[in-house]
Amino acid sequence: EADIYQTPRYLVIGTGKKITLECSQTMGHDKMYWYQQDPGMELHLIHYSYGVNSTEKGDLSSESTVSRIRTEHFPLTLESARPSHTSQYLCASRAGTGAGELFFGEGSRLTVL
């Protein structure tokens, strides 16, 4: 069983609010990722990190930002949420060696009114 946790699981907020989606893993993995998934659609990589103080933007442009000041923690922040940000956000991690599997969290479903 994967030890990667996301909070909140569900969030409904109004336009213009600042939100932070939390992601923590207890496996000591160096690599962490944020994916965005709309219903019935593929996962798109929006941010990734290969270690502390290392963050990169993914293939899908996103207005969100991330930080990695601790190995186990990779939060995603939206400074001013808009209805277009409504989606499911999935956090994942993997070990730093080889091409091992990605472990996913349960996801955070964000609805912006």
Next chain:
Amino acid sequence: EDQVTQSPEALRLQEGESSSLNCSYTVSGLRGLFWYRQDPGKGPEFLFTLYSAGEEKEKERLKATLTKKESFLHITAPKPEDSATYLCAAERAQKLVFGQGTRLTINP
């Protein structure tokens, strides 16, 4: 451009009726081909990784195979609990590119 395409988009089977899901990929320098299962409202759950053409892996009623251009997920005598969306992803340079998934429904 790296691309992963899954077919069919949706598949409805009767319990016990075997079938296959397809994943076609165009990724240069493929490092691995991944299969995941995703239940509604949850994160993807890892099933298999295949690394080279000709490789096969099995888990219960599922078997994954890989060629140079595509991968198949064979499901034998499925049960209703196998109903889920099955995702395929190809890895290049430490990043996974996902297909849109096949939504599988097994009717009792």
